[in-house]
């Protein structure tokens with residue numbers, strides 16, 4: 320058996336050495352336990368729900384971060400997490416939105432208006448056009464580098480994203496057409512003066528909106544405009560066979576070529592309910608009463624403002640590895656049981672427990688926006704449920720990878736986390752005064768044309 324003989328030896332030579340080494344060892348023991356206790360706790364509690372989650376456990380590392388007032392939050396070092404801080408959710412839980420479906424669909428025609436900073440190369444890449452085609456087109460026709468802000472372009476691709484044709488509207492009587500012929504693009508031009516045509520189309524739901532809208536001759540861009548305009552009012556995925564719709568468009572035609580199209584009015588009859596989107600003079604769509612079709616958001620998912628214990632930080636650095644460990648949301652220091660409110664109208668797409676996020680909820684608000692609420696003590700909604708702005712969806716808590724009661728809140732715009740405290744959010748304003756009167760007069764004219 321080993322005897323404790325060294326202490327007295329050293330003690331004789333120099334009293335300070337054992338004192339320092341003991342306190343040094345103690346320091347490391349304390350440091351070790353502080354750093355590792357939560358990690359080990361996490362490892363024992365964590366139950367992987369799917370293969371993706373297992374990858375997360377092996378790749379990800381967690382670190383405690385002091386969020387003030389003696390609280391420590393365990394942050395997931397996992398920059399791949401897209402929807403939520405918890406990475407154990409398969410991404411496809413959130414249904415693909417309508418526009419994605421349009422973009423992914425076959426025989427796709429897209430219309431696009433050039434904005435500041437655009438290059439043709441980047442635009443086409445963004446829409447998944449075959450890289451080789453983009454290269455061919457832009458290297459052969461250098462003039463395509465001269466696109467101006469506000470000009471219209473449109474293109475058509477086939478099933479495999481190969482570019483079939485590309486149109487560039489330089490002015491109302493000068494449109495350039497680039498058509499694929501073999502491996503090359505051939506340029507032609509249309510100098511016929513643009514003719515504005517008002518078109519009224521009517522359709523009925525037989526399979527789904529996109530397919531049935533195409534059947535009556537709507538382009539992908541026109542369908543996209545419709546689904547965007549009514550995204551807050553109508554769920555295009557939940558339509559019934561036999562539902563009817565009518566559309567009024569103003570199309571700019573150059574001979575046979577469509578160069579630009581504007582949606583003037585749209586009506587959708589879903590069972591006994593009617594939904595309208597009518598273009599006003601301000602370029603926005605309103606319902607027939609002049610109320611905005613968009614929706615607004617609360618800045619906070621809480622009834623009253625709470626202290627922010629940890630802010631949004633996409634570039635938060637891991638103090639040990641030095642790697643980026645983003646904090647994709649904002650932490651509000653609220654006591655357990657504080658009511659958590661939905662910041663906007665939407666659909667609950669996730670409501671469940673996860674090892675890292677605890678009890679959490681994800682709500683999709685229309686096409687572009689999603690919010691998540693984590694570490695809840697209690698979930699008060701179900702997946703698939705429609706919620707209204709201000710609805711109580713849960714009670715805040717301390718579940719999952721969290722060691723102090725707080726609410727972790729995220730806002731995603733186009734599937735990217737943004738700072739919910741500073742992001743520009745839509746304001747819901749209806750028409751008033753003169754513009755409302757003008758609009759109501761317009762509606763009177765248009766409404767009969769939308770009859771079925």
Ligand SMILES: [Zn+2]
Pocket residue numbers: 629646648649650727728
């Ligand atoms: Zn957080």
